[in-house]
Amino acid sequence: MKVGILGSGEVGQALGRGFASRGHDVKIASRNPKSEALVMWQKQTKGKASTGTFEETAKHGEILVLASLGRAVEEVLRLAGPPNMAGKLIIDTTNALDDSQGSNLGLFIGPNDSLGERVQRRVPEAKVVKCFNTVPNTQMVDPKFAGGNPEMLICGDDEAAKKKVVGILKEFGWPGAIDVGGIEGARWLxxxxxxxxxxxxxxxxxxxxxRVVHG
Ligand SMILES: NC(=O)c1ccc[n+]([C@@H]2O[C@H](COP(=O)([O-])OP(=O)(O)OC[C@H]3O[C@@H](n4cnc5c(N)ncnc54)[C@H](OP(=O)(O)O)[C@@H]3O)[C@@H](O)[C@H]2O)c1
Incomplete structure (x- = not known):
């Protein structure tokens, strides 16, 4: 599969390495695709890995991963170009974290909206699945939680797209997912x-x- 990763921070780099290690053809996006950090990422990543602009990366991916700063999501979608994302699965890892109040962390959206919904509204023909946003980048691929790996919490409007994401999660070493329903569930994830x-x-x-536990 050709995978386009829209974002080059820790999440983009970790998932990019994960997809490349499973034999996928990965392009990772940045406003500065030739930066030292990304050249290094490309060198150290085993498998097919390249870097590009947001637009090149959106065109490259048969499936896309959105991994930008929450506040930059609108701008990243604009740079990527919604027509380049139409019809594709977008795995949305982003969070609407607001750290403007110092240590008193908040959200800049909500409670009746979410980044997941905003992405789906901005690219209505895409199949947005919220996934990975509730776990740290260090555990996204080959997770190793003491006591066993939990199921990932996901949501989205397209059943086939969610099924595909569960397949990817299993490739990455997760037991599976708890699907909490439509993309509105992103508010709570x-x-x-x-x-x-x-x-x-x-x-x-x-x-x-x-982890979700039950009797
Ligand atoms: N870090 C984690 O463990 C973790 C875990 C779960 C979810 N998340 C969520 O995943 C997302 C990515 O997190 P991260 O820690 O990997 O990286 P990040 O620092 O939140 O985001 C880095 C990416 O955002 C882009 N960006 C920042 N400002 C921009 C702007 N004004 N215009 C266009 N692009 C801009 C950067 O582009 P350039 O490459 O051009 O600089 C870069 O690709 C976030 O929404 C975060 O909340 C993070």
């Missing part, structure tokens, strides 16, 4: 993340995730 940060601060580590 995104809302768990400030809590995830508070828990991380309390534990003094950043490799944790929430």
């Amino acid at each position: 995104e809302a768990t993340v400030p809590l995830w940060v508070l828990v991380g601060k309390r534990l003094g580590r950043w490799d944790h995730a929430f």
Whole structure:
């Protein structure tokens, strides 16, 4: 599969490495695709890996991963070009974190909207699936949680697209997913993340995730 990763931070780089290691042809996007960091990423990534602009990367991908700063999502979609994303699966990893109040982390959207919904509205012909936004980049591929790997929380409007994402999750070492429904569920997947940060601060580590348990 040709995979376009729209974002070159820790998430984009980790998922890019993951897809390339599973034999996919990965292009990762940045406003500066020839930056030292990305040249290094390309050198160190095993498999087919290249870098490009947001537009080149959106055109390259048969499936896309949105991995930009939450506040830059609108701009990244504009740079990528919605027609280049129409009809494609977009795995949306983004969070609407607002750190303008210092340590009192908040969200810049909500509670009746989300980045997942905004992406789906901006590219109505795409199949947006919210995924990976609730887990740390270090655990996204080949997760290793003490006590066993949890199921990923996902949501989206297109059933076939969600099925495809569950297949990708299994390729990456996850047991599967709990699908919480339509893309409106992104409101609540995104809302768990400030809590995830508070828990991380309390534990003094950043490799944790929430697990659903039942009797
Ligand atoms: N870090 C994690 O462990 C983690 C876990 C789960 C979810 N998330 C979410 O995943 C997303 C990516 O996180 P991250 O930590 O990998 O990276 P990040 O620092 O949040 O985002 C980096 C990307 O955003 C782009 N960007 C920033 N400002 C921009 C602007 N004004 N215009 C266009 N593009 C801009 C950068 O483009 P350039 O390459 O051009 O600089 C870069 O590709 C975030 O929404 C985050 O909340 C993060």
